[in-house]
Amino acid sequence: xxxxxxxxxxxxxxxxxxxxxxxxxxxxxxxxxxxxxxxxxxxxxxxxxxxxxxxxxxxxxxxxxxxxxxxxxxxxxxxxxxxxxxxxxxxxxxxxxxxxxxxxxxxxxxxxxx
Numbered sequence: 001x002x003x004x005x006x007x008x009x010x011x012x013x014x015x016x017x018x019x020x021x022x023x024x025x026x027x028x029x030x031x032x033x034x035x036x037x038x039x040x041x042x043x044x045x046x047x048x049x050x051x052x053x054x055x056x057x058x059x060x061x062x063x064x065x066x067x068x069x070x071x072x073x074x075x076x077x078x079x080x081x082x083x084x085x086x087x088x089x090x091x092x093x094x095x096x097x098x099x100x101x102x103x104x105x106x107x108x109x110x111x112x113x114x
């Protein structure tokens with residue numbers, strides 16, 4: 001009887017450990033990183049499925065400076081020629097943006113909560 005009790009305790013412990021390990025694995029999703037290249041006086045493809053905590057690397061391949069400026073002023077980054085700037089998305093929402101130097105450069109970030 002003592003052996004069967006010990007066996008049951010050990011099996012229970014293994015099950016609990018396995019469940020805890022799976023819960024930790026499922027909850028450890030890391031943030032994504034995306035690159036948007038600015039070239040030929042336009043923004044490249046903007047990621048369609050951003051989540052709060054994701055990072056966008058804005059890369060300027062043009063010979064002039066660009067900005068990534070939110071219409072609501074929640075972000076405003078200057079990107080010099082042949083340089084890059086990292087932006088970690090801080091809040092959910094829809095954020096139209098533009099380049100303050102080039103009126104035809106514009107886009108929209110759509111960000112969901114975690």
